[in-house]
Amino acid sequence: MDSLYSLEPLSALINKHVKLKYLKNSGRDFKVGTVSLVSARYHEWGPADPYFMDKLIASASIPVVFPYVDLKTSRDVLVDGGVRNISPLSSAFDAQPDEIYVLLTSRLVKEGLKLPDSGVQEHDYEKWDDNWLGTKISGLDVLKRTIEILTDEIYLDDIRGALEWNEMIKNIETVKQASQTHTLPDEITKTISELTSKVKKRHVPLFVIAPQEWFGDENKSTEFSPGLIEQAINHGR
Structure with a gap:
């Protein structure tokens, strides 16, 4: 093929x-x-x-x-x-690990403790201007850029969802522990018990590791030149 x-x-x-x-x-x-x-x-x-x-x-x-x-x-x-x-985090959680590390191969810089809205490198307008140096934007150019953006959004949503779910589980565990040392109304105790039994998961520390600089031509995920791979490996050491 x-x-x-x-x-x-x-x-x-x-x-x-x-x-x-x-x-x-x-x-x-x-x-x-x-x-x-x-x-x-x-x-x-x-x-x-x-x-x-x-x-x-x-x-x-x-x-x-x-x-x-x-x-x-x-x-x-x-x-x-x-x-x-893209990021099989559900499988990682199902394995009952002590910690989870998400290793990304493209640049991602956190904004404080939050993930950014986008991990895709921005373009200059001229790159998409049909009249710039007589170039013509093709449908393939648009498709490739669209796939790049869609892929980025999917894995960011995966990680965001896992982080939010993790935080919710942590809060449930905190409330459950508090209920064991404090006398709470029966209705609240019952609600905590039902919630815990339905979730059937536990909080697992999750760490996201990613390059902090762009690699190659616009950080393209489809570029596999030996020089670029060596540069990325050295950056990760």
Whole structure:
């Protein structure tokens, strides 16, 4: 199929450095997510899966940027799980962790304790002016920019929702603890008990880690040049 990049270099890198036996014996609950172009559903896979290495590669196969992974043995076609689940925080909470770290690969600067309204780099008007240097804005330019904005909004909403939910759980736990040391009216005690039983979750500290500077040409998420990757890695050290 047509794509901007080949999966061969990534496959070679993964096969060289990722060893299934080490993953299986690591004691870590390691999972990757994919979306099936056949069923349109999101699934997560662990090292015990017989086709895990193929699914690991598929989990990084951004549609159009990379080709999909065709699993002929299971009659399925897989792409990056971010198509349906950009930041799989629900899975992280379900694993009952002590802490959750969300690692973003594009620039995001908090505004105090809050996430910004946008993580997308702003453009100068001239970039979208058809008359600027005789350039013509194409439908593809608009589509790419729109996808960039939509993707940004989805993962920001995911993280905001998780942070807000986390804060609500924390408040419920605080009220529950207070009810155990103070005598409260039966009606309030009953409400707290019902609320706790319905939520069935607990507060987990959640940390968002992201680059603090732009990388490459306008911080494009589809740019995978070796120089840019090295620059990003060095920034994260």
